[in-house]
Amino acid sequence: MREHYLYMVQARMHHWRDSQNRQFIGMRLWRNALQYFVFRRGVMSLGSYQVGGFVKTDPNATRPDVQLMMAPYSMDSGAAGYAFEPFPGMQLFSYPLRPRSKGHVRIESADHRVPAQVAANYLADPYDQQMSVNAFRLMRNVLAAKPLASLLVGETRPGPAVQSNDEILDLYRREGQSGYHACGTCKMGSDALAVLDSRLRVRGVEGLRVMDLSVTPTMISGNTNGPMMAMAWRAGGLILEDAR
Numbered sequence: 001m002r003e004h005y006l007y008m009v010q011a012r013m014h015h016w017r018d019s020q021n022r023q024f025i026g027m028r029l030w031r032n033a034l035q036y037f038v039f040r041r042g043v044m045s046l047g048s049y050q051v052g053g054f055v056k057t058d059p060n061a062t063r064p065d066v067q068l069m070m071a072p073y074s075m076d077s078g079a080a081g082y083a084f085e086p087f088p089g090m091q092l093f094s095y096p097l098r099p100r101s102k103g104h105v106r107i108e109s110a111d112h113r114v115p116a117q118v119a120a121n122y123l124a125d126p127y128d129q130q131m132s133v134n135a136f137r138l139m140r141n142v143l144a145a146k147p148l149a150s151l152l153v154g155e156t157r158p159g160p161a162v163q164s165n166d167e168i169l170d171l172y173r174r175e176g177q178s179g180y181h182a183c184g185t186c187k188m189g190s191d192a193l194a195v196l197d198s199r200l201r202v203r204g205v206e207g208l209r210v211m212d213l214s215v216t217p218t219m220i221s222g223n224t225n226g227p228m229m230a231m232a233w234r235a236g237g238l239i240l241e242d243a244r
Contacts, residue, residue: 001103002219004067004179005122005132006095007172009139010074010157012087018151019088020073054097054222057134066135067222068094068142077157089156092139095179096131097221105185105214122176129169132176136168181224186214199238211235 013019023032023043036044049071054064074089075082103121108114123129142148143155154160162171188196195202196215202208211232213224220227 001105001120001185002099002183003120004095004099004181005176006093006179007136007176008091008093009155010089010091011143011155012089012153013151014153016088018072019090021084021089024084055138057138065097065131066094066138067097068092068138092142094135094139096128096135098219100125100127123172132172133165133168183213183216183219186210187217188215189217200235
């Protein structure tokens, strides 16, 4: 199992006009929800992260090694539930595109009611540790760059106290989170560890296929939704071929 592992940095902004935070609070939330349901427009018609990019943080890399995403809102981590901060803010996160740390999903019992054991094993590989530090420093550099810096009061999460590589890694271990891109635990291929053949059929089992992100042998270098839609389309074609 491999997974994109990220940390979210947040900053306070000077003006409400630059942040969406209050658009999801009180009567504005009701108004924006109604606008979306009736007209399919407004802030709720936008993607959750409107700015993204792929960056080469290692000068020796031959292609981008980190993905960066940004949004004009910030979350209140101290709230009892899901809430936006009560002041104008923004958020960004970043993660290494091709993590090398390997975890697993292991069946614990023949009883289907017993949950499987999931071990992500984040940051086990030194490469992932260095790339996570690079990703964090990239976010700091973006916040400090013009013209964005002129819109900001300052970083609020985690705050300027976190500086050294060890402090950054400790932060990732305590507060990092999944990118919801876990893959590879039911991979297709021809080697001894491949659970599926090239037509997504489970080896040794008749009439059973798998079609989700677990089938990819390696991590996708970015968001996984688009590639998975393409693979699902292909899987549909394979199923129809066999049915005929």
